[in-house]
Amino acid sequence: MGLLSIGKFAKASGLSVSTLRRLHATGELVPCHITDSGTRYYSQDQLDSLTTPERATRMGDKPAVGYCRVSTRAQKDDLETQVSNVEAYMAARGYQYSIIQDIGSGINYDKQGLHELLRLINERQVSRVVVLYRDRLVRFGFELIEYLCRLNDVTLEVIDHTAHSREQELSDDLIQIVTVFANRLYGARSKRTRTLIGEVKRHADGQEDTTAADQRTGDAVS
Template structure:
């Protein structure tokens, strides 16, 4: 027996599935061509996927692996991670070469978009900290909500993990110091400009 998908889609999600603009979905609702399944407490429309299954193009969910290293001198380790993930049976491997403290990784963004788009069946990592140094538990929680299973291939890293953690701490201190000094510099400039604007020239 075929199971129906009763997951709820927002206006934007349904628009993306149907390949139209969000404004078009709202216009169709006003014209009676579409009917939302329910309204949220905030009065937002929600649509049941099963009601539009005949219109939505089916996409196969795939298993994705994610690999990451912090610096260019770890490229060999990155290739090792990628090969390990491929050997584990991942359909696709996404990788990043950037610090674990950086949340703006292009590969990570691509991964999250795929998970949010419900096209991922499983996420495989060689080590849990390859995803993020801090905050990975939140990503794992969202994966659970989207029925994405998590697989960690190896035990926590030893010396390599500690070495990279030291690098991340140094990076964090450097960024913090730069922002602190930048803020102080900005305040000093503002104070100087204020002093100059308030000064009255003495006539001859």
């Protein structure tokens, strides 16, 4: 088998490119061949020596972190299932990992777990972030966190790219959005605010006819 470029070696070994460069600088893992232009190449024997997670960890690779979130405490069973799936995914790939669990809306960014995750990314303490679905990370702004990961040489992995949002969770997020904007427009104690939020809640719960609810919502904000 021929020599492996640093990119192919990183993918096959589970070590990040930045880690390989650091190991080269410290002399812990020196490429078997370096071209005049500075391109690094590694051998199959070197790859074979790094096939276990324990060996990779000793060589300085950073752990992965799984992020799992549900909207309410009533979804405890869903959270446990989510954690189990993420752990199984990371264990099957030999990742050294930890799990961050969060409870709160996907449009609420003031959550302890999310803050901890962003800190780990920003301080480059993890090699990758693993989530089951995109919307388990955040409802809006996924691309921004993805960009932050790229800036800090952190891989963001989504296990299942299928759209996954329970109807109730979407309804709760919609109510929260309407509440924020209604409070800003009319004030938190305004009758218009209470009426508008009440109509949105009833519409989301399916308690009234859609057409009638839309008409009253229009009257409330006109």
